Amino acid sequence: MHSHTNVTLGDCTLAFDIDEQKYLFISPGISAVLGITAGQLNHDYRLWENLIDDKDIACTKKLINCLTENNPVELIYQIRTPQQTIKTINDKKSLFIDECSGHKILLSTIKEEPGNNKPAVAPKKLHQHENAGLSKQFLNSLIDSQTSFLIRIDINGNYIFANRQYFKAFGYKAKDILGKHFSTTTIPQEVSLCKKAFTKCVNNPGKIIPLLHKKPDACGNLHDTEWELISIVDENGQVCAVQGIGHDITNRLKTEAEIKKTSQKLDTFIESITDAFFIVDNDWKFVRVNAAFEKTTLKNRGQVLNKVIWDIFPSIVNTGFEQSFYKAKNNQQSIKFTEDFAGANRWFNVSVYPSAEGLTVFVKDITEKKHAQEEAISAKNSLEALINNTTDQIWSVDAESRYVYMNNAYIKQMAHLTGTAPKKGDRSYTHARLPRQVIDDWQTYYQRALKGEHYTIIRESVHNASNEQLFFEINFNPIYSSKGCIMGVGCFARDITRRLKAEQELLRQNKRMRNIATLSSHELRRPVASMLGLMNIIDMENPENPENRQIMDYLHIVSTEIDDVIRLIVDHTFTGDHTFTGD
Incomplete structure (x- = not known):
């Protein structure tokens, strides 16, 4: 277990964990030999079976199923690669038990057999010591190449093994921890937690016990770690050690915390926006809505989540809503449109964003804005008509x-x-x-x-x-x-031409009135005063008085003067002639 021997693998080497049904190791030569990638094989571990020729597959699978530990076989069979190339393959397979996990590991060393076209053959035995050496070399190489931590602790809680990745990650040397209690690499606050997990693992052989705890490195820095602990039993079925496979999840937890924080911010944003927001999946079922959606539709999220949108809102079927939603989904293009909600006298601006999982939709109620625009247009038209009339x-x-x-x-x-x-x-x-x-x-x-x-x-x-x-x-x-x-x-x-002319005419009239007043006060007052004086000296008691005759003659003269003045006033009123004679 402490050997760090590096092995040189063949053209294509595969290590398959039969218990876990997954590949532990796939060498880079897989593409050249089998015509498939490591990713394809990890995705479908049975992919190799599809490559083997039909006439060889039954015999090959039978020989593999009969494979036992320390009894390797050498198989020769034909394959057809995805590139439609027919190859003859030499496949050496051996089975061994992983000392750390106790799992059965199927080791395959595969290379192309040039020019041979042989069917699958019976197992060819290799020397037992040759197979054991190969298995141990491969196992040690596999353990030290892992990015996971691998440790083994005896029944007393003392370290008896740690792989290269553990020492590298935490900066310890073998002499620092081997033979020492696991509490030496545990912070005081979590010693009790780790002891409980260890005890539980010892008391439950074969059961995987999970453990999350902070582990200090040699410099005192803390690492968040995740472990799976399992008991190892001896040939008598007694627990002899506890094996742990761990990972440093510090960065993962930071990432998850950031994702959670971002998700919370997104949730807060979605719930705080005034636009109605919802997501439907590819089956048109609601998977998320926000508070504004509930307010706009008068339906709470419990009524719509996991329900088909057309069933919840049948009135939008055969409308611009349905047409645009299908167009966005089918063409995988974002769409923005304005649509009225039938029968509700409401208008909405809708933005639709497609994704592989469905549609994300933002809906803004613009009814008031629409009415305001209509009123503004009406007012503008009315104002235009008024201004232009x-x-x-x-x-x-x-x-x-x-x-x-x-x-x-x-x-x-x-x-x-x-x-x-x-x-x-x-x-x-x-x-x-x-x-x-x-x-x-x-x-x-x-x-x-x-x-x-x-x-x-x-x-x-x-x-x-x-x-x-x-x-x-x-x-x-x-x-x-x-x-x-x-x-x-x-x-x-x-x-204002007419207004100015009217004002000028009023000024002229005012001037004529002033002239009339002048004439009245000067030219008319004198003869009137004379008339009044003459009338006062008339002898009323003796009408035959000869002086009355003379007074009457004067009255006649004065009356004539009054008549002349009146004619002059009339002339000034209607002709605007401002010239007159007088004292």
Whole structure:
């Protein structure tokens, strides 16, 4: 057991554990000799039987089944490789018992037999000592080539054997542990745990006892290890030792912990997202759903898990949902689509991701967003109709004076002025047909607004056809982004020519009224005062008084003056003639 002799194996050497029904060793020569790989043979340990020619298989299997320890056989048979090559094989087989595990090991040394085409033959005995030496050499080589730890502890708990991998992994020398109690390589906190496993193993011969514990190396570093312990019995059936096969699982546990941590994070994420989430397998059965799914569908996970999606939601059959799910699965391509849920007046954005195991689906309820979009479109259309049904000109420009929006009235006006209808993205008021002064003025107007100024101007122009003088009131307003930065200018222009004309007419009327008031207060007051004075001196008691005649003549003159003033007032009211004579 302590020999470390290296053996030189043949073209193809196989070691098969009959008890475990698995290969312990497959040499690299397998591909050259048998035309198959080690991976294929490990996956299907009976693969070699499929290669043997039909006429040889029965006899070959019979000879192998009759194989006994220390009685090797040499077989010659034909095979057909997966590459359809026919070969004659020389196969030396021997059977021995592994001292460590007690398992039966079938050792095969296989090589191609050039030019021979012989059927399987009866066993050919090799010398017993030759077979024993080969078995021991192979066993020692196999033990030392293992990546697993192999130890043996006597009935008193003392180390009697450890393989090369154990010493390499933990940094011990043979003299450090052989003959010493296993507690010397056990941390104090786990000595009791290891003793219980050892005692249980001794008391239950043939039963594999699992053990997980932290084992210190020679430098004091701890390794997480996993062991399978089994008792070894002597020829009298008495337990004489305990054998352990172990692995360093430190990295595996770290990986599993990371995987678990990642899985927990993923679980938390899946449960926290507002999108409904579910996974269906290749049989269309739910294997996972999240809380948002339960809320959206009003079904708890107990109602849907392991149930077929079409049975739970029959209303999505023959809809975009079913078509897209099948398309994603059949074509193995991700699909995103928007679909309404029949009869529920609800809209969903759906993302489907296929895998070898089924489909992963995210579903976002966009009903409110969809209604908001419809309302926004309706409002936009209504606003567009309102804006484009006015004769007022409305437009906006960005920070570089490029058109962002224009209503129909503005487009028509600019087409009339320049001969070309402006388009979104064109620079405003830079057309060659416009006078240079007009272009410069408008750039100045825009810059004022881009600096944050809200203001209004009145701009005069002349109608091209009628040569009529026109006046426009134009409002300039900065447009701010959501971050508070000025991103453009909104403009609103109204034709105020009629309003200005009405205002001027009112001014003229006011002036005429002032003239009338002046005439009334000056020209009319004097003759009226004279009339009142004359009437006061009339002799009413003596109508025949000769002075009354003279007074009446004066009254006639005064009446004529009053009539002239009234005519003058009328003329000023309707003709606007501001000239008059008077004192």
